[in-house]
Amino acid sequence: MTIDHSHHIEDPNATTPPPKFEVVGSVPTPPVPDPSEAMTLLVTLPPGSAGTPPHRHTGPAFGYVIQGEMIFELEGEPERVVRAGETFWEPGGDVIHYQDGNNLADAESRFVVTMFGVPGQPMLIPVSAEELEERRPRRAPRP
Template sequence: MIELNGTTIQTLDEHPMTELPAGGHLMTVVVSVEPNNPGTPAHRHPGPVYGYVLEGEMIVELEGDAPVLKRAGDTIWEPGGDRIHYQAANPGNTELRFVVLMACKDGEDMLTFASDEKLEARKHLRHPGPVVDPRAAA
């Protein structure tokens, strides 16, 4: 933590940015998901995604990783590329809001939905669960 002239800077999370494409661009969005909603269907991002949960709870599930419960104040990291993002679901009874910063090459879509054929071919890479709650383990 850094404190300077009445300003406090607290690092929440860090990741190397080796995935940033040359000539790319960044997009910052706020995502809202209604209560008890599975969120966006399975998809991929061409570049890294970094986020922060503003309100509510979400289940984040990336290909190969156990699904994780995130709450307000938690960070989100996704390397992008070929890994499928299975869910950013809202399991709660209140609205979920999170902000994400996404990077990609110029001319590429920030989000591409995974086809049924792709999901079937890669189903062996999906973690069987259950949802991990890091705060419960602490």
């Protein structure tokens, strides 16, 4: 079942064209911590940046690449390239976020991400080398 998410409200006093709304990503609502805090970040990855080391978040995160290309990998899923104009999301919680690096060696990549986390806890929780080794079977095969 598909729902039309387009939005248009007639404005008889408008002197310019109406705003354009385009759904670029949609996922069923994942569990959100209670209580929770929402934060929106603009992340700039320098050319060739490996991004952050493997980590997890206390809640879900939803993002949109505005420039360049990001290598994105979550536990149990193959790595993929997310390009400008595309979205990504992760459920947070116990799932390890392995990669969020710049796929371009000669240009910056930028993305906006909104995260729902537990107030007072870090937004990124590093994963130890020991835990990465223990959970290695959960990681998708590497290209």
